[in-house]
Amino acid sequence: MSEPEAQADRWPAGNLWRPVPSFASPPPEAARQLADLWADLDRQLAQPQAACHACGECCDFPRRGHVLFATKLELDVCLSWARDQAVTPEPTARRRLAAGECPFLEGGRCGVRPARPVGCRIYFCRVSSTEQVENIASTAQQRLRSISMEHNGTDWYGPALAYLETNVSNFR
Numbered sequence: 079m080s081e082p083e084a085q086a087d088r089w090p091a092g093n094l095w096r097p098v099p100s101f102a103s104p105p106p107e108a109a110r111q112l113a114d115l116w117a118d119l120d121r122q123l124a125q126p127q128a129a130c131h132a133c134g135e136c137c138d139f140p141r142r143g144h145v146l147f148a149t150k151l152e153l154d155v156c157l158s159w160a161r162d163q164a165v166t167p168e169p170t171a172r173r174r175l176a177a178g179e180c181p182f183l184e185g186g187r188c189g190v191r192p193a194r195p196v197g198c199r200i201y202f203c204r205v206s207s208t209e210q211v212e213n214i215a216s217t218a219q220q221r222l223r224s225i226s227m228e229h230n231g232t233d234w235y236g237p238a239l240a241y242l243e244t245n246v247s248n249f250r
């Protein structure tokens with residue numbers, strides 16, 4: 079079975095996230111704007127109750143029942159970063175994806191932490207939803223969409239694992 083066929087088995091045809099786009103090296107200007115967005119988010123979330131301590135619990139999708147959503151641009155950046163830093167070889171990525179796990183989770187820690195998607199940064203495991211954090215999350219998502227539209231002409235936003243399964247041959 080080809081990769082797209084195997085992927086189609088897992089994600090029903092006609093759902094909102096199809097077709098899953100192909101990996102493309104992100105334009106440098108887009109990567110820079112994304113880095114600015116992450117830096118602003120880090121500053122806004124520096125308050126103790128919103129900070130992430132990288133325990134890796136929310137990354138354990140099967141145990142948490144969590145689905146990570148991300149944009150194509152973010153996932154292109156994330157995958158490029160992983161390739162540059164020699165994180166997660168393709169066979170390992172395939173094995174983890176088959177188990178429903180994030181392929182970047184290395185020994186309980188994020189292997190792509192500096193480049194992780196916005197959705198990983200606004201999980202807010204230790205703070206109940208407040209207007210302040212909802213505003214921060216919503217503003218970050220709007221900015222992300224605008225950067226994506228400007229640079230790759232798509233605001234594809236869907237399950238990160240669907241994108242990573244479709245593009246698994248682009249792991250190192």
Ligand code: SF4
Nearest residue numbers: 130131133134136203
């Ligand atoms: S956001 Fe996720 S990785 Fe960060 S502290 Fe919370 S559960 Fe752990």
Ligand code: SF4
Nearest residue numbers: 137180182183188198
């Ligand atoms: S990209 Fe990193 S932070 Fe996000 S789910 Fe995967 S391992 Fe966790």
